[in-house]
Amino acid sequence: MTDDHLHVELVAADRTVWSGSATMVIARTTEGDVGVLRGHAPMLSLLTDAVVEIVRDDEDEVIIAAADGGFLSVAGDRISILSEHVVLSEDIDIDEARAELETARGLLPADEAERRLRRAEARIRAVEKAR
Amino acid sequence: MALSVREYRARIKSTESMKKITRAMELIAASRIIKAQQRAQAAAPYARELTRAVSALATFSDVDHPLTREEENPKRAAVLVVTSDRGLAGAYSSSVLKEYERLAERLRDEGKEIDTYICGRKGEAYFKFRNRPVVQSWTGFSDQPSYEVAAEVGRALIDSFLKEQGEDGDVDEVHVVYTRFRSMLSQEPTAVRLLPLEVVEDEGRPAESELLPLYEFEPSAEEVLDALLPQYVQSRIFFSLLQAAASELAARQKAMKSATDNAEELIKKYTRIANQARQAGITQEISEIVGGVNALADANAASE
Numbered sequence: 001m002t003d004d005h006l007h008v009e010l011v012a013a014d015r016t017v018w019s020g021s022a023t024m025v026i027a028r029t030t031e032g033d034v035g036v037l038r039g040h041a042p043m044l045s046l047l048t049d050a051v052v053e054i055v056r057d058d059e060d061e062v063i064i065a066a067a068d069g070g071f072l073s074v075a076g077d078r079i080s081i082l083s084e085h086v087v088l089s090e091d092i093d094i095d096e097a098r099a100e101l102e103t104a105r106g107l108l109p110a111d112e113a114e115r116r117l118r119r120a121e122a123r124i125r126a127v128e129k130a131r
Numbered sequence: 132m133a134l135s136v137r138e139y140r141a142r143i144k145s146t147e148s149m150k151k152i153t154r155a156m157e158l159i160a161a162s163r164i165i166k167a168q169q170r171a172q173a174a175a176p177y178a179r180e181l182t183r184a185v186s187a188l189a190t191f192s193d194v195d196h197p198l199t200r201e202e203e204n205p206k207r208a209a210v211l212v213v214t215s216d217r218g219l220a221g222a223y224s225s226s227v228l229k230e231y232e233r234l235a236e237r238l239r240d241e242g243k244e245i246d247t248y249i250c251g252r253k254g255e256a257y258f259k260f261r262n263r264p265v266v267q268s269w270t271g272f273s274d275q276p277s278y279e280v281a282a283e284v285g286r287a288l289i290d291s292f293l294k295e296q297g298e299d300g301d302v303d304e305v306h307v308v309y310t311r312f313r314s315m316l317s318q319e320p321t322a323v324r325l326l327p328l329e330v331v332e333d334e335g336r337p338a339e340s341e342l343l344p345l346y347e348f349e350p351s352a353e354e355v356l357d358a359l360l361p362q363y364v365q366s367r368i369f370f371s372l373l374q375a376a377a378s379e380l381a382a383r384q385k386a387m388k389s390a391t392d393n394a395e396e397l398i399k400k401y402t403r404i405a406n407q408a409r410q411a412g413i414t415q416e417i418s419e420i421v422g423g424v425n426a427l428a429d430a431n432a433a434s435e
Contacts, residue, residue: 009176009180011176011177011180013174013278013281013282013365013366014277014369015173015174016173016176029349030349031349031350042345042346042347043346043347043348043349044188044346044347044348044355045349045350045355046349046354046355069358071184071355071362073187073346075346082177082180082362084282084362
């Protein structure tokens with residue numbers, strides 16, 4: 001690649017949520033947080049329900065999104081983040097996420113509740129980070 | 132010319148309002164079709180990236196996954212038929228169902244039994260009317276399917292596919308019958324085999340020159356595959372649903388356009404007949420008057 005940027009695509013199942021160039025991407029995989037800079041080795045890993053941070057290069061702006069699981073694929077300075085649902089922090093309704101967190105706490109069966117809990121938490125954290 | 136002018140007028144009126152309705156439906160379908168196409172386009176990147184990832188996995192690890200494993204002696208096949216919820220779309224639903232019957236016959240010839248899964252009320256009604264069993268059906272989204280629905284359908288199909296042979300509800304193959312959207316003018320009912328997966332697809336497959344990088348898999352190739360393949364299946368189903376939605380709208384637009392044209396023809400025809408009837412009435416009246424005058428004149432001449 002000639003230019004020294006990462007090309008990032010943040011893709012949800014039914015649309016491309018964000019795409020552009022960036023200097024760094026931070027995401028949480030099942031193995032732990034990874035930060036991807038330029039020249040990273042090709043990688044395909046599973047994401048957990050958590051926050052994805054994209055540090056843009058042209059302005060000091062950070063794109064923060066909450067992804068419900070999915071994949072991170074890195075190849076030749078191209079990063080794609082695939083997830084069934086991706087929400088940008090500015091599109092998250094914090095009150096709704098908090099309410100969801102509350103309902104998920106009291107819910108059974110446990111694994112379903114935990115999944116919803118994690119998703120709601122990821123959303124809230126995304127909003128808090130964006131502040 | 133059995134009817135009176137008044138009755139023809141009434142017919143013209145009702146045909147005119149019918150024409151208004153079909154015209155409105157045509158316009159609605161036309162505007163929705165653009166949206167449906169945009170949705171299909173918006174969903175393309177996800178499908179493309181997934182396909183890339185799956186083919187990367189397929190190239191660099193030995194793909195041996197329950198979803199790609201061929202059963203040695205397949206006995207049951209599941210068929211998912213994608214029909215519409217509403218009618219007035221010409222032959223849309225019936226041609227999908229016809230394609231389904233063809234596929235079902237072929238599968239039966241191969242000695243497989245068939246489990247039917249349905250999307251759309253029209254298909255449901257078709258099977259209910261014929262008293263044929265349906266394993267599961269989903270309705271209420273045919274003109275704008277969401278990914279959630281596709282995921283739900285996908286999960287149901289994958290679950291029954293993954294069951295062991297001999298277990299209740301097990302299937303060894305999964306087929307999908309949907310209508311492929313070629314263009315505004317042509318939509319084509321298509322049957323494809325979804326499971327077991329044949330991983331590399333023609334569409335969206337990276338070109339030969341574009342060598343796939345040597346990926347590292349985290350946590351491991353198997354686990355990534357485990358998570359990736361169901362997603363891939365769901366995305367394929369989503370793709371079929373989107374295509375079907377666009378096709379349904381295109382079929383409806385075409386059907387409504389010809390209905391509008393036919394209504395126009397009918398109105399023209401009825402107007403002619405009504406005019407003829409009116410003219411005939413006038414002629415008859417005149418000849419009656421003339422006849423009356425002549426009769427009077429004859430009577431007067433005779434009396435003089």
